[in-house]
Amino acid sequence: MSALKSREAILFGAIFALVALIATRFPGFVAPGNLVAVFTDTTPLMILAMGQMVVILTRCIDLSVAANLALTGMVCAMINVAAPDLPVAVILVIALVMGSALGAINGILVWKLNIPPIVVTLGTMTIFRGVIFLLTEGKWINAHEMSPTFTGFPRAEFLGMPVLGWIGVVIAIVMMVVMARTTLGRAVYAVGGNPHAAVYTGIDVGKTQFKAFVISGMLAGLTGYLWVARYSVAYVDIAGGFELDVVAACVIGGVSIAGGAGTVVGTLLGALFLGVVKNALPVVDVSPFWQLAISGAAIIIAVAFNAKSGRSKGRVILKSAEHAQ
């Protein structure tokens, strides 16, 4: 546990040092308003990363989150165009339900048919994107077609921060409680830590993985509406490739890809790290084209770091055999 704590401390320190370094030359970056903007800008990544964390904890992976986001977002936008007077609360419910349903498709295939999650979500990722095209024939839905209440909701300010940011805060608190204080949360860790032991303690491994996919899908669906409303545009390729950022945030945040280890706080810090880097690059006048390479390098460093901190645990009988696993 102390190792996990120190990981979060290190990450927090790294983010703090990064922000401080930028502040020495560009004090405007640490103005409260700008920090809130950076946080809000990173919120979609944080929400998705929390869902992805639950999935990775159960030894699965969900590569379809960005496609789920795009599909649900597009459906929300189309509903808004068809029925502009529908209250935002209804849209939110639709986004949550639809996201969960798409997540459940992944979950069922993994649970009932025992298909490797990476194959399932690679497949559904392309299928979801394709379905958006079938629905829209490639057309965009632009700002002027959406109603002001639809696009205004995530941007509305409340106590100095847009609603989008507050939604991130609320979900983070809920997820912390769920992961630490509920049977579902503990089951997720048990399944990832040791599936066989989990079975003997009476946990249904497949069902827990199914629930993890539903959670991931639900959060992706919610983010879909928020994303489309915030940027006021919906098209086939929104959030293209975002699933890799989401996995990167988890890995940087100390979530072990082998399952069973990782925390909500770590994941949030991992997402925040990527968010700060993304927002800082234009400030320090580095071409945004550097972002991809930086996040790639961050993933590799983080995963090497994860392996180091995980290795001391457990008794290594034959070191090279461990490598071969």
Next chain:
Amino acid sequence: MSLAENTPRHIPDRLRSPLQAKLVSWESLLLAVGIGIFIFNSLASPYFLNAWNLSDATFNFTEKAMIAFAMALLIISGEIDLSVAAIIALASTAMGVAMEMGAGTPVLVLVGLGTGLLCGAFNGALVTKLGLPSIVVTIGTMSLFRGISYIILGDGAFRGYPESFSWFGQGYVFWVITVEFVIFAILAVIFGVVLHKTNFGRMVYAIGNNPTGALFSGIRVDRVKMILFLLTGLMSGLAAVCLTSRLGSTRPSIASGMELEIVTMVVLGGVNILGGSGSIPGVVIAAFVMGLVTFGLGLLNVPGIVMSIFIGLLLIGVIALPRLWAMRRKS
């Protein structure tokens, strides 16, 4: 990743005869599907049965299949490389830089292959020397390699490759047989022999089935895996040479998303994504099937993104159907 690898294997009382086993094998099923698609395509479009069109259609899969052969070996050994498309981008960019510096065709090819080999070595070192899971490592290097391309190129592009360089992607060996197709065919034979007829091939299967067991049988697991990553890198470099030569230009977004199609091709070919089983003939047939599907749908004016739905359904369907079938037979 799943529990399936730990469940006991079902051993039948009597083995099926070799002929019967061949007839109900994955490869023959796939072949039947491929022939079905071929017949459907030739009935659906009058332009399908044309030597030149079919020759053009091979471009749909030759470059991907080159990588898929190496990827098949890698997946059989229990690892995966998601960075292959990014390696193409980086190798293509490196060739562009070399071209700007005035390199001729032989040097360009060497630069492309060399970059691929270096990228493969980087992946392999991270996986074997540091013991990291290949899926995360290659998701990381996927961003890193393509990121370097973006740093070098930004939103620009390299153009103006030498005339002789276009031979790889646009040349014909004789009549309608393209250079790429010949490379594809030669590689299919080489990889087939290596996997199915050599010690090295047996080692790959052994590692995929039980890495610890393989180690105790005296197989140098890390070295074999390193070689497989190098091979995958080299094949990506070769695909980069062909693709760059065919397109005649390099952008940092070149071949994006191709890694998914390559993994789909390998899995469609009957390679177990969890490692331990699969064959090169299966991958060859899968390459043809995917090429025929995309070409046929293209002739029917189906947009590319809708084709991706078919590819996605194909990927899930080919794995789900046998499992559904097995479940029905059990109950």
